[in-house]
Amino acid sequence: MSLEYAILSTLFASPCSGYDLAKQFDGSLGFFWQARHQQIYRALNKLETQGWLVAETIPQQGKPSKNIYALTAAGRAELQAWVQYPCEPPMLKNELLLKLFAGELLSRDCAIAALTRHRQRHCDRLTTYELIAQQDYPDVAQLSLAERMKYLTLRNGIRYERDRLAWCEEAIALLAATPDP
Amino acid sequence: MSLEYAILSTLFASPCSGYDLAKQFDGSLGFFWQARHQQIYRALNKLETQGWLVAETIPQQGKPSKNIYALTAAGRAELQAWVQYPCEPPMLKNELLLKLFAGELLSRDCAIAALTRHRQRHCDRLTTYELIAQQDYPDVAQLSLAERMKYLTLRNGIRYERDRLAWCEEAIALLAATPDP
DNA sequence: CGACGCTATGCAACAAATTGCATTTAACTC
DNA sequence: GAGTTAAATGCAATTTGTTGCATAGCGTCG
Structure with a gap:
């Protein structure tokens, strides 16, 4: 729909x-x-x-x-x-999480490589979003209501990518710090 | 697939x-x-x-x-x-953002009501995730590599919901603070 | 006793999304 | 001169996901 x-x-x-x-x-x-x-x-x-x-x-x-x-x-x-009309927040579908969940079959190096790739993607997207924010919304206080709503979609993206980035880094650190069995 | x-x-x-x-x-x-x-x-x-x-x-x-x-x-x-096999981070599909992007057609009250609903959903999910974390992963330092990978999927959820929650609150605050035209 | 929920499977129809292919003409590049 | 990009549209086939329905016996709650 x-x-x-x-x-x-x-x-x-x-x-x-x-x-x-x-x-x-x-x-x-x-x-x-x-x-x-x-x-x-x-x-x-x-x-x-x-x-x-x-x-x-x-x-x-x-x-x-x-x-x-x-x-x-x-x-x-x-x-x-x-x-x-009211709507619900979407559920996630994330292939990487599925792979991590398989756990036993995934080597540490492989997991870290995948996380590093993801980290890079999120980093790239974040850069894009931040550039748009700078160019299109230099002064948030001046925005009208409708403009603020549009701005919030961008803020959403910025927060999201930053958070994903942080998770990737946390994940890499946690896996890297695992003592050899 | x-x-x-x-x-x-x-x-x-x-x-x-x-x-x-x-x-x-x-x-x-x-x-x-x-x-x-x-x-x-x-x-x-x-x-x-x-x-x-x-x-x-x-x-x-x-x-x-x-x-x-x-x-x-x-x-x-x-x-x-x-x-x-390498995979890409998924793209988002978010109905609420679509509605905010429509902007002009959405009233402030309506937007705030929708955001409040979302806030509640994320809050509920976060509570669930944190309970699981507490029960299933009391001591992260003791986990094996495979267990850490599974734990990371949960950490992902916790971070995600916390971040969504924070965005909802930021958004509500920004819309509430809009001066009447 | 009757309504409901749980275990356990699956078909059929539909809607949503992806993949692959195809057309037409201009402008640009190698 | 050949090949690619861009503008502009669309069909066909397939995959993926949803909705609705059907079956069937057992246990439980009121």
Whole structure:
């Protein structure tokens, strides 16, 4: 369900094509919701059939013509209802934890190598997020309510990556400090 | 794919039935990988066809007979290869963040109510995890390597929930402190 | 006694997501 | 001149996950 609403909410901000949407999902939207273009085009068709958005076909020279989608009143109402509807925090699915849980089959070196890789990924993501925070939100006190909400999604990412980073380091230290049996 | 390996790894620890596996997924395994019984039985059939595990049917009086599954040598080898194979940290999918990102459509009260709910959920989970830590891992220094790896999955959960909790509180505070426009 | 929960399995339908492939034309690079 | 990237769309097949249902006997609680 959420994919549909992610699309509606992006189109609410400004009407655009499936291709543009895909780029949004590659960018900041993708930090907390991912989708590839195949999924997006399929969802757009469904949403159009439901009457929550309308398409306007714009012919272009050279390139294939594009469909610009915009919310209808019904779509807007639907989105409005959805944002207010209570939701639950998601459950995690984490492959690395699954591997650590297997325990007996994993060597110390192998585990530390995997943790180091993860550490690096989180570090990279954190750098990205912090750069965005610096550029887009230099002064939090000046932000409007809606802007603060958007800022909080970024804060979420920053906290999350920092915490993952710290866990990786804690984990590496704990495994490294294990006395040889 | 990971579901299959989660099953293999549980069966590696000790052979059991589909029903028992489902209970594992309801318990601590479920903290980082979820599956319901329908999915588990489907996967078990697939894994048996692939020759990674064998079933032994045990008739029981009163209850339906159960199939006890155990790893084959091939299954064990497969699992061993998998734990060593590098993996990436998962991407988040978070509905609440999607709603905050919609921003303009969400009222302050509504956002704070949602955040408060989330705060409560994370608080509950944290309590559960900390209880398990206390009971099952009273003395970390005494743990073997494999035990430490399992312990780290719990530490991951504890850190995670604490951090989510802190974010919720930070978010509530930031929204509450927004001056009326 | 009847309702419910537990043990134990599984099918069928559906929804969500991934993977692979395919088209068209311009612009750029090697 | 050949190959790649980018814009722009989409189908088909498969995998993964959810929802709903069905069976069947035993124990327990009110």
